[in-house]
Amino acid sequence: ARPYLGNPKYTIEVLQKYHFVFQKRFGQNFLIDEHVLEKIIESSGITKDDFILEIGPGIGTMTQYLAEAAREVAAVEIDSSLIPILKDTLKDWDNVSVINNDILKTDIKRIADEKNGGKPVKVVANLPYYITTPIIMGLFEKNVPVDSITVMVQKEVADRMQVGPGTKDYGALSLAVQYYAKPEIVANVPPNCFMPRPKVGSAVIKLTRYEKPPVDVKDEGLMFRLIRASFNQRRKTLVNGIRNSGDFSLSKEEIEDVFNRCDLPLNIRGEALTLEQFAMLANCIYDEKN
Numbered sequence: 578a579r580p581y582l583g584n585p586k587y588t589i590e591v592l593q594k595y596h597f598v599f600q601k602r603f604g605q606n607f608l609i610d611e612h613v614l615e616k617i618i619e620s621s622g623i624t625k626d627d628f629i630l631e632i633g634p635g636i637g638t639m640t641q642y643l644a645e646a647a648r649e650v651a652a653v654e655i656d657s658s659l660i661p662i663l664k665d666t667l668k669d670w671d672n673v674s675v676i677n678n679d680i681l682k683t684d685i686k687r688i689a690d691e692k693n694g695g696k697p698v699k700v701v702a703n704l705p706y707y708i709t710t711p712i713i714m715g716l717f718e719k720n721v722p723v724d725s726i727t728v729m730v731q732k733e734v735a736d737r738m739q740v741g742p743g744t745k746d747y748g749a750l751s752l753a754v755q756y757y758a759k760p761e762i763v764a765n766v767p768p769n770c771f772m773p774r775p776k777v778g779s780a781v782i783k784l785t786r787y788e789k790p791p792v793d794v795k796d797e798g799l800m801f802r803l804i805r806a807s808f809n810q811r812r813k814t815l816v817n818g819i820r821n822s823g824d825f826s827l828s829k830e831e832i833e834d835v836f837n838r839c840d841l842p843l844n845i846r847g848e849a850l851t852l853e854q855f856a857m858l859a860n861c862i863y864d865e866k867n
């Protein structure tokens with residue numbers, strides 16, 4: 578058996594056979610481009626030893642390619658009307674299991690424990706765009722053993738994950754992703770590679786998880802609160818952002834003192850700070866309070 582669904586002709590056949598109705602609320606845009614599928618498989622670096630978690634298999638297009646390349650695949654799909662279709666399109670592969678569930682309510686750590694002996698899994702997906710951020714942050718924050726996440730996302734979101742300070746796309750998502758992983762955009766994908774066509778451009782981004790974060794932070798929670806405070810009020814100085822957030826119980830003098838110790842100008846905006854500087858500032862605030 579070879580993958581075949583990348584060919585739009587077969588996708589249309591399957592959709593007609595099952596009278597499938599696309600659900601907008603589930604972000605359903607199915608891939609119909611073999612080159613894009615091959616590019617995703619190639620850049621995700623899958624080997625025959627790997628266990629793959631796929632999020633949102635749809636009618637199983639990418640799942641077929643994953644099943645060919647990997648040892649085993651588990652695919653979590655929320656739409657129960659797709660389950661009989663997947664049973665059909667994946668019948669030639671015996672190394673795939675389909676789980677009918679909401680990925681945000683799925684215990685991924687347990688799947689990794691049961692199916693991969695707790696070893697790091699690779700996540701590969703053409704994500705439903707309406708929940709890109711909670712899916713990715715959930716994978717990082719919930720201590721799921723993951724070694725890489727190769728995903729199709731909205732182009733603009735891929736840019737936000739990859740950029741550094743000094744660009745309009747830089748924000749809390751950039752810093753959160755870059756604290757946990759090394760991001761690399763591996764392909765830009767136009768709307769005509771999907772059925773139906775999305776209104777936005779897409780990109781494939783690979784996030785390779787660090788074994789250890791690239792900066793030393795005494796209190797991660799404090800650093801992420803600081804990042805949030807800073808980008809909630811993008812146009813204010815960071816000193817004011819910290820004061821207005823009411824989240825740090827520091828007086829103006831204490832904040833200024835912290836900035837001086839970190840060698841940061843008092844009028845700097847959060848959007849100008851690198852991850853290293855946010856880490857340093859969070860550590861100074863931590864010391865001021867402990």
Ligand code: SAM
Pocket residue numbers: 603604605606607608632633634635636637638639640653654655656678679680681702703704705706708
């Ligand atoms: N992988 C398929 C492909 O590339 O053709 C489909 C990708 S489509 C962009 C996103 C898929 O995620 C859809 O099948 C949709 O039903 C599913 N999905 C949406 N929300 C989900 C959720 N919360 N949990 C699991 N799957 C979800």
